[in-house]
Amino acid sequence: MFDLKINEHDTLLKFDRQLPVYNWYYPFLTADSPKVSAHEALVRLENVPGSRRRALYFHVPFCDTICTFCPFYRIANHSESDAVERYVNALLKEIELKSQYPAVGKVPVEVIFIGGGTPSVMTADQIKRLGEAIHRHFDLSQLKEFTFELEVKSVTREKLEAMKSIGVNRISFGIQTFNPKYREIFNITSTVEQVRQVAEWGKEIIGYVNVDMIYGMAGQTVEELIEDAEHAMALGTKTVDFYPLNNMAASMKMHREMRKQSLPQLSMMTKVSHRMFLDEYMRARGYVAINGYAYTKKPAEVTGRVSIHPDPVFMYHDVAYGHEEDEVIAFGAGAYTQAQGFLMTNVANLDQYFKALDEGELPTQAYEIEACPEKGIIYFPYRGSLEKDRIDWDRIPAEVKQRFDEVVAGGFVVEYEDRYLLAQPGWLFYVNLIYYLMPEKGRTIISNYIEGRIEDGREPDRTELLLPFDEKPTVVLENA
Incomplete structure (x- = not known):
């Protein structure tokens, strides 16, 4: 798991490291998605x-x-x-x-x-x-x-x-x-x-x-x-x-x-x-x-x-990158539909795409996904604004609630009467926040994706922004 730690000090560098990928669609399809x-x-x-x-x-x-x-x-x-x-x-x-x-x-x-x-x-x-x-x-x-x-x-x-x-x-x-x-x-x-x-x-x-x-x-x-x-x-x-x-x-x-x-x-x-x-x-x-x-x-x-x-x-x-009820209906080879309760993927192979439509069939695979009331919170850092009345707080997983409270307390977010707005540290690390706010299952999927891409031969990013909080640097001064 890619372990992110929030820095408690008053600084823009609110994380000890930076995630080496920058966007993905949530929720994810998994092997057990019906x-x-x-x-x-x-x-x-x-x-x-x-x-x-x-x-x-x-x-x-x-x-x-x-x-x-x-x-x-x-x-x-x-x-x-x-x-x-x-x-x-x-x-x-x-x-x-x-x-x-x-x-x-x-x-x-x-x-x-x-x-x-x-x-x-x-x-x-x-x-x-x-x-x-x-x-x-x-x-x-x-x-x-x-x-x-x-x-x-x-x-x-x-x-x-x-x-x-x-x-x-x-x-x-x-x-x-x-x-x-x-x-x-x-x-x-x-x-x-x-x-x-x-x-x-x-x-x-x-x-x-x-x-x-x-x-x-x-x-x-x-x-x-x-x-x-x-x-x-x-x-x-x-x-x-x-x-x-x-x-x-x-x-x-x-x-x-x-x-x-x-x-x-x-x-x-x-x-x-x-x-x-x-x-x-x-x-x-x-x-x-x-x-x-x-x-x-x-x-x-x-x-x-x-x-x-x-x-x-x-x-x-x-x-x-919106809320659970926001929908993108997609068309074309390889296109990806996000709809309430379903994710649908169009076949990418052009011959298969053409064949299905020539036969009057949709070139689309559909999968049921679990309810995802937390999506609006998880992608809030991408949008920058979270209206409180668009979230069914009683349905939000406890882990996501806890991490959102940590994000607010950490200075990434400014709270107003009707909404939350991302502060400057949040904008600087909005991808980290998306990852941090996901449930553990989602964070594991992204971490495994990163490891797989490195195993394929892509040069890994050095992700550190700060020394580990429990270490002190050793500085050696040489005489001129």
């Missing part, structure tokens, strides 16, 4: 009582090139238009089949996310056809956020206009880094000129543009980090996300290339130091944090220093 048919799960889902927040996710797995840092299901299509067309037709068929269930087609949708892979490999016509199907088969009367992911090499003005025509109001694309050394290691083949062009088109046509950056690469200096931040800010997008490189989820190819170039993995102490300096640097440049990883230009009405100004909110993450 399997049911997708039909049964979707019928039973109709009778779940209470309110729900609903997001739709559509997965397009094709990529022009495969980035070595990426942990998601994707396929190199090398611009094979026939494969993309066949996939779009299959996706439309899955939408038609699933939306016939009232629990899917009749529940109002607040959020849509089209991701991948890189869905911008679709043509403008395919984008419009997908959008038309979404509008025809779902209740979008309460839709607030509609995000479309891009990869800049495949973007044209025509495609952005098609996205706008179907209601997209937020686009996001990964830059990751402007540094030529790391772009080569990551197999990023777009040009900086393409990045800048798409940012300008996106601001003009869509309005809300988000870009993703990665930090914490092996050998990265603070100067290289800040140079990346400056280039990202110069794009003038509404938000900029900064994610630490997830070594445990990245491909072995990336690890081999970094070893080949003799780039030393950063210790977690260095990564956290970079994260703390980045936060101060972004503030010094007139930005404010909107959550634990994203920044926007500080609005004029926000005066003084604030830990977080949660506007704009990335609603898809608020639902995906």
Whole structure:
């Protein structure tokens, strides 16, 4: 078990170490999770009582090139238009089949996310056809956020206009880094000129543009980090996300290339130091944090220093990492549905995905999961706000209650009359908090995952941030 200890002293370094993975979906499927048919799960889902927040996710797995840092299901299509067309037709068929269930087609949708892979490999016509199907088969009367992911090499003005025509109001694309050394290691083949062009088109046509950056690469200096931040800010997008490189989820190819170039993995102490300096640097440049990883230009009405100004909110993450009753209904090969009492996984193999839909069957495996009233608490550090009346405190496992009390007492959280808000130490260590708040069974699953990835050959992160609390350092001073 990855043993985290809370530091009792008045400091931002509230943990003695940092978890070396950064996100996962909770609750987990286990070997004893009962399997049911997708039909049964979707019928039973109709009778779940209470309110729900609903997001739709559509997965397009094709990529022009495969980035070595990426942990998601994707396929190199090398611009094979026939494969993309066949996939779009299959996706439309899955939408038609699933939306016939009232629990899917009749529940109002607040959020849509089209991701991948890189869905911008679709043509403008395919984008419009997908959008038309979404509008025809779902209740979008309460839709607030509609995000479309891009990869800049495949973007044209025509495609952005098609996205706008179907209601997209937020686009996001990964830059990751402007540094030529790391772009080569990551197999990023777009040009900086393409990045800048798409940012300008996106601001003009869509309005809300988000870009993703990665930090914490092996050998990265603070100067290289800040140079990346400056280039990202110069794009003038509404938000900029900064994610630490997830070594445990990245491909072995990336690890081999970094070893080949003799780039030393950063210790977690260095990564956290970079994260703390980045936060101060972004503030010094007139930005404010909107959550634990994203920044926007500080609005004029926000005066003084604030830990977080949660506007704009990335609603898809608020639902995906939300409460027990929040649901993501997913479509596409390898897509993952979270619904009340069920987790459903779509087959990732394209031939099997196509075959099932050609035969009029859902390409979906469904599993029953235990009630998870603690989910809202566990993912509170990801969202930053926990409304007290959304938690059924009588159903929360005693272990989670105890650890939440420890987190509040430890200075990670500020309590108000109606809610809890994450304080600055909490934002700095939000991934640690998610892990810390999980029941022991969940912590064991994540710990085993980390150990398995290391056994596969991924270079382990040095996780220590402080010396063990019961040890004192030995300092040797040499005479000049």
